[in-house]
Amino acid sequence: MWQLTTEEAVFTNDALQLCLNPTAPQDGAKLTLQGGVVASPKLWAWSPVGQPAPRVQDAYIRGADLVIEYGPHEGFPFHTQVYWRCEQEAAQTDISLVVSIRTHKLDTHPVYQVESRFDAAVMTPLDESAFLGTLVTSPERDWSAVETIQPGDLGAAAAPELEASACESRWRLFDLFMEKGVIRRAMLSLAVGPGELAAPRAREVASRLRAAPTPLST
Secondary structure (H helix, E strand, O other): OEEEOOOOEEEEOOOEEEEEOOOOHHHOEEEEEOOOEEEEEEEEEEEEOOOOOOOEEEEEEEOOEEEEEEOOEOOEOOEEEEEEEEEEEOOEEEEEEEEEEEOOOOOEOOOEEEEEEOOOOEEEEOOOOOOOOEEEEOOOOOEEEEEEEEOHHHOOOOOOEEEOOOOEEEEEEOOOOEOOOOEEEEEEEEEEEEOOOOHHHHHHHHHHHHHOOOOOOO
């Protein structure tokens, strides 16, 4: 269940807590598992490349989603909506972030960078012939997670940059020219749960996450 105040949004269930400041998207969310174990001190921190993070215009809870709307500013004339969602899926919790952008000018090229850092021992790409996802495993092997991106309405998504030694991932979203009046969406997903995942099972989880439809933004 989400709880929202002016400077904090918190989701809590039996398995985890996700905490973020809607006014500071560049800080991302803090993901804490049962027992106080911090899995990620910075999950999906985002901002426009080369520009400061936009300011919040509105934030509210709608069904299972935390919805945050950001307005344009000088140098970045775009409206941005983000949707945070957490859902229980068997022994795992699925966390997703949808980033939706609406353009107002011709031939615009807005690019967002999304960064995460995990308190983990290893990050393992699950790629076979094409990007599928990344398996994140904790030092004690007591939790693991799979991070991926849904292809959405942008077609095949580029794989993230991985800093394996620091257990960090970096995504570039919407790295293409857009026409006036276009809405584009991208959805990042993370499935996190107790124990260690073998690679075959992690690939199944990544495929399930990538098969989920990208929600329509408003």
